[in-house]
Amino acid sequence: MHRAARTASVAVSLVTVAALSACGGSGGEDVAADQKQTLTVWAMGAEGEKLVDVAKEYRKANPNITVKVTPVGWDVAHQKLVSAAAAGSLPDVMQMGSTFMGEFASLGVLEPVDTGKFTKDDFFPASWEGNVVDGTAYGVPWYVDTRVLYYRTDLAEKAGIDQAPADWKELSALAEAYQKKADTKWGISLQPYNLDAWQNWLPFFYSAGGELIKDGKPALDSPAAVKALEEYRTYFDKGFAKKSVQPGYDVVKDFGNGSVPMFFSGPWQVTNIADNQPQLKGKWAAAPVPADASATSFAGGSSLVISKKSEHKAAATDFVAYLSEADTQADWFERTTDLPANQAAWDDKRLSGNENLKVFREQMENAKAVPAMAEWAQFSSKIDAAIESVTQGKATPEQAAKKMQSETAGLVK
Structure with a gap:
């Protein structure tokens, strides 16, 4: 769920995307995670600007991987994603608003989540379920919100x-x-x-x-x-x-x-x-x-998805895993005030000591997903x-x- 109104879908664009998805593959051979490479990432709104600094921190521990973050305004995010999907030029990793998930998963442009790498029990149940389409998870919860x-x-x-x-x-x-x-x-x-x-x-x-x-x-x-x-x-x-x-x-x-x-x-x-x-x-x-x-x-927020056509899936998965770690999510809260999707992050003193946040943890434990x-x-x-x-x-x-x-x-x- 994002805070700004989404732009309207263009029917012709969606038909084009569907046709491309039906005949498209997963791209070329995947590059190993430890090889020198550049990951392309789109993140929306203020998150896109803040993620640039986090990507620099990630590279210190992973010098072979350059993470190129492109901030995208929420007001143009939907149409930009539709256009890129139609052109076969989606980035390796994308921030996906919860109300976008079902649409893009159904178009066949997202890589299913590696459930050997990510465990749904680490996240609030509603935040995980909001990424599931026909029994398959396509996104890893990044941050959550609820009313x-x-x-x-x-x-x-x-x-x-x-x-x-x-x-x-x-x-x-x-x-x-x-x-x-x-x-x-x-x-x-x-x-x-x-x-x-x-x-x-x-x-x-x-x-x-x-x-x-x-x-x-x-x-x-x-x-x-x-x-x-x-x-x-x-x-x-x-x-x-x-x-x-x-x-x-x-x-x-x-x-x-x-x-x-x-x-x-x-x-x-x-x-x-x-x-x-x-x-x-x-x-x-x-x-x-x-x-x-x-x-x-209800549970809202954003998740992280990987393009099905990415040739950097291994590195993309590692970067998403880094952003999903409890310590990284607690640090992300300090940078953005976005609430962690990883439940363990809420035990970090950076969140646990904030009285105003307790109600959101309680409510997330009593929240339902908006169906994807x-x-x-x-x-x-x-x-x-x-x-x-x-x-x-x-x-x-x-x-x-x-x-x-x-x-x-x-x-x-």
Whole structure:
């Protein structure tokens, strides 16, 4: 999962990639890991810039291997990967956002993970499962994120509440108490529509016991889906959440001024709040998502993949293994604040001593993967549309769930 919106797929490009994949091989003979060679690596966003320094550290211990890192903006990452795959010019190693995995694995351009080199038990289960397509893992988890609840503790105390909401009933009660007793304008921020509204809704759905895919088919008209849509709708019907949000809305700004005392988001907000709302020090906290049948969020993040056509698979595998080691991942956290996918890294004092991070480890242990599917962009857009229809009063939860189910039926293969 990445933080910026992915660019739209180009159907012609995908057809081209599929055709090339069908007739392409694995490239030439693989170069031994200890031979002099250059690895090409693409990494996205800030990670691409930071990885340049890590690659230099890696070369000190592996002088025969030059790692050439190319930073790629998330706004162009998808199209750049599609174009390179079509041209047969993917780099040896790539950072792969979790919602890209199913698409590129299905195109046949990724090398399966060497499970003799990488053990899935080293990683959070949900982060590993997000890389599995038809029983085969194609990516090694690099860093993780998940959604938790951020809330203003000072305003909660003013409203007479001294602990985080543990379930849906308490979440709704706190939203109401904020407005009535702490005089906040809103009780919570939830995304009512637009791209990636599913990210706010999915913790409700998973916590209600829902599954996006069941027995190889969408399961979006289940009782859990209806229940989660109904619960989500109540926040808008009761006036706890805004029914209209402008593109680029900065929830942290309103969190800082107190007009929005709760929201769901990922780990990057810890640094964002500290840097941009320093007056909130000691006045906020993060908690696991409130429970229904469970307290389950979804797992996002990025993984590392190797091109099927790479002629440097041995060296690429060694470099990915280095980036996946617990000590390297703890160091990576210090450089980027990206949360480690390797569970052992969380015992490192660089993370274990940070109170703000404990909730994310707890939530990752209670998280589910977003299924790796080729048509995720279209699939998730149908969920976004259903959420909008419910929050805007255009459809009942039952009607929206039924429409989601029918419109996604042909997208799962």
